[in-house]
Amino acid sequence: MSAGRGTRAATSPLIPPAATGTAGPATPAKSAGSASPAPGRPGFGGRLTAPLLIGSLVNPLNTTMISTALVAIGHSYHVGAAGTAWLISVLYLTSAVAQPVLGKLADSIGPRRVFVAGLVVVLVSGLVGAFALSFTWLLVSRLLLGIGSAAAYPASMSILRHEGIRVGRTPPRPVLARLSFAAVGSTAVGPTLGGVLVMLVGWRGIFAVNVPVALIALVTALRWIPADRPRALAADGSRPKTDIDPLGIGLFSTALTLLAFFLLDLAHPNWWLLLPFVVVGAVLIRWQLRNPKPFIDLRVLVSNGALTRTYLRHGLGYLLVYCVMYGLTQWLEEVRGFSSGETGLLMLPMSVAALACSLLGARTKGIRGPLTLACLLLTVGSVVLVFLSGDSPLVLLLLAGACFGIPQGLIGTSNQAAVAQFSPAESIGSAAGLQRTAQYIGAITASSMIALAYGQAATDAGLHLMAWIAAGLGVLLIGLTLTDRALRTPQTH
Template sequence: MTRTAHEVDSNADDVPHATAPELPSRFVTSIAFGTVLQPLNSSMIAVALVGIRTEFAAGTSVTWLVSALYLATAVAAPAMGRLADVFGPRRTSLAGFALVGLASAAAPFAPTVPALVACRVLIGIGTAAQYPCGVAMVRRAADRLRARSGNALASLAVCSQVSVALGPSLGGLLVGALGWSGVFWINVPLVVLGAAVMLRWGPADPPSPVGRGARARALLSVDPVGMALFTVSLTALMFWLLSLSEDPQWWWLAIAVPAAAATAWWSLRGEDPFLDVRLLGRSALSLTYLRTVVTYTAFYCVFYGFPQWLEESRGLGPVGAGLVVLPISAVGVVATLTANRLQRNRSHWLSLTIGSAALCAGGALLLVPGASAPIPLLLVIAAVLGLPNGFNNMGNQRAMYAVAPAWAMGAASGLYRTSQYVGANLAAAVLVLTFGARPTDAGLHRMGLAVAGIAAFLLVTAVYGTAVERHRAA
């Protein structure tokens, strides 16, 4: 059967490149540097909330500093990916750096919590640009140099893993030295350094549209109407998910569903829509997004739920809980590197099978500890819980990269990122349902059952995917 040019291009990375070189390290460094900003900002804020609450006498409203970043990132990631496809990923990445730097410099002077939340929204938009732009630059550079992209994709995954885990520790040092504003000030030198590295070594973009008319046509090609409809549907969905923790507000769902239908209708009638429903018609890509949502629901349950239990029920405090969960990060980095090597010659389904099986085992182990559980046992459980992260992350990322068309890699990568943060908000609802008012031993065990159940579903899909791939090969 003859494949179209787009289909050939979209699956080019599936072909073994035994003799092809990896991307130059200078490209990888420049691309990976920016991707630390989002996970770092999502985790550093946790240790600053008490100081912000005290200074502004804000009460529970400070929780929007966490939710606003996830919401902004979930909406902005596909938009930034779409802009990267039109204007070039390096230009879009640099614009994101500038937005993060300006918002972070302004945040310490915010007079109210809503103003601080607005700064977090801008930071979320700016950091959302980095991952889809990074993947798009990887694809452009790999195609141009006829190089393998495995090391670059692994670097993106490792940077994300490490920065999420180190965020609370770094944030604690900054808050201790500079107060809560330190978690914002740190972004300023980071974005200056990141922009300098990007300008020096980042893969060049194709020529930009010139002239006011050309730029206006390029902006219109991003489809602002489709972007607005998608934003309304996803924002309403996120508000509904966040409301599940207290009193479910079903009217948000009544907004989300019609807005999603309108988004699909608008997409089908446009020649170059912001959210190409026809792209989601590629079953392999849409299933990858669905699997990513489910995977990250389990991941964020572990990432936020286990430390809460360690701190409150086990009585380790924030420092002790942070030290106990460090193996999640350390083992996750090793698993990421191992999965990257494994995928050089094997299918991504093998990584997903290993990751799902390990996640199932980790969820089952969460049924064991109680309030008096010994530290060595907790460290072993943390190490097992770190194992699936690298394999699942690399497997899903490689699956998306392999089946998404090269001409829409930025938008496809943005939707992949959005899938992760939809999972994060689903995890918040799961934690409320399992923990209740506080993380008790029984709540930890219920969370473990939920994680194990999710992992069992993922394992079935991975085994099925492996069987289908072998059948096709035969």
């Protein structure tokens, strides 16, 4: 069944459901420890969403918060810039791999269990980093942080979908927008918060702050998130097996890691990495096609075009956003001569626009309109970058930032709503995890594109090259959005 024919495409699962013994998505089901909603009670209350929001901000907050601590960490352990950069890369790599894996686990063994377990790992990572005696232990801390924080988003999406089943309605756009707002907002305030922590308590505060945040989210999750429904017994009275497909997960993780390492340095590509990537990818495809209960059902992935195109749009959109978030800021400091604080102030309109539009996008009933506007602005913003130079007026710099800030909010909210609409209830965690994987691949590719364009230092010519590539990708995004017939189907609430 093609996903391009309305919402019926959502009935084809991207990742086959685990043997949970629960009713299908059309049947409202009770969560263990929760009662049926009282008449007039809409569900999705503040107590349910509060721990989800706190848990979901940990990963994006830590992607940017450490940026202001890299120099201090390098001085403490006598590590250069290339070495401290691994503190950023290891979080992206781990998160890209862990998101769909933990999403699968959330679908299989219960989202509340995975959400809580992830917070425990985040707590441990904060302690390891705060008391690290060597740079290696900091890398271990970031590795654990990537694994633990990656559980929050896919598990949250699964929890919200289960709540929707319980109350007989789909998760409202404003509720989904809060998750997007938490991610965008925490990303925006990360550098500022990191700078304050380094100034007040030193760089170890960057790691230690995750401990109280994880504790608050953990306590509220245990109190307010309904317990996972117990899985029904099999016909012979035994407990059903959990279909995890460890070989599929291992092959997927290996292939994605090889691809990420290749993308990390396109300026000096390690071509030899492509051979093991192709081999592992071929083995993965063969295993997934032969396995009756694969980690990723490739046949259905092909047939559910609406969801596949959502991943593509999300990855390309954030590739362009990250190019500006990191590429333009580097150009502002190295070419225009602005300080880090001045650059942060210049990028503030971009952050404010992203925050505002993540909330405004939630008020729209459709997906196609906000996404089209976002793609148009990404393209316009890319063209504006082409005309920037060392003596460009300040208003043009602010305009460029706003052209990328507005799409950042709209893309996050709209594609998140598309994932919720086009993925089936029993595999929403896996689908949401793959959405974040697409975003992190976009981030890794953006960093490589920036390095390829700039070389040793940012220049006007490098910025213009990056802008032309971004403009071409923006036109591609416009085409993908306007020609997607599935986006013409209004959301149901």
